[in-house]
Amino acid sequence: MRVNEAVIGALLIGLALAVFSITASFPRIPGQPYGPDLFPRVIAGMLALSGVLMIIRGVAIRPRHPLVTVADWARSPRAAGAIALTLGAIVAYILVSDTLGFVITATLMLAGMMLYLRVSVVTTAIAAVATALVVEYAFGSLMRIPLPRGLLVVFA
Template identity: 35%
Template sequence: MTLRRDFVVGAVLIALAIAMIWGAQGFPRIRAMPYGPDLFPKIIAGGLIVSALGIILEGIRDIRSGRIDDSAGRDRITTLAALSFVGIVALVAGFALLLPVLGFHVAAALVLLCAVRIFGGNWVLAGIMALSAPVVLHYIFYSLMRVVLPWGVLAPYAW
């Protein structure tokens, strides 16, 4: 990690701001007025750029004052931790994709099975959780609170 964190953050924010301005190009105008839906995105993008420059300035100031970048050490993460991170992200994305197809019970059971493993539980615990929790949560949200959770493949057995 040779790049200072401040510079990376500043660059990302400026890139985001440019993307916002670029995206706002095609917005229509209000009739007979010099601005429209593009006004606020452009003001916000401007604010992002100023803030980003401020963050970069802070970084330069820290270098000049000889303060060490403490981010490098803190960000050293193990492969296992990185895998867990990616695992959770994949679980959320997977749940979003599978929920309408498989239905709540199956999708929730799969999520729990994997999540318990990621957070360090053993297979037995994962199995118990996957079988029991979806039923309880389904009762609370679907039967009591009338939240329409999809049935998916279990539709023939729906109640």
């Protein structure tokens, strides 16, 4: 999904304005002319400036780019689905990994994505389980990262 530069420019200006309004409530250091709002405001000013330049470019450049260009992936339901699935998998991991535990969540996530990408069932099963166990061992046991154990807590 590609939008015209002018649209991005407008969004940037909006962001800059939001920063200005939020920083207005920042406290000042007594006796100091400059507070924690100065630097974000300078950056917001630069953001607004680049927003203006983006609008100029989007409007002035020839040949003009269309307002919205639909990307290849958005035309193919399969590709769009793959992106939705990937994002969904990350969100699902964030939500359920604590309850289910790392090994189960990771295996399900890998298997779901591989099957969607049409990897054969046998390869999927081997790759998903092996990866989850290797990661659990390497990161969880060797490097002592507190990966959630969840349902497998009995084996801990």
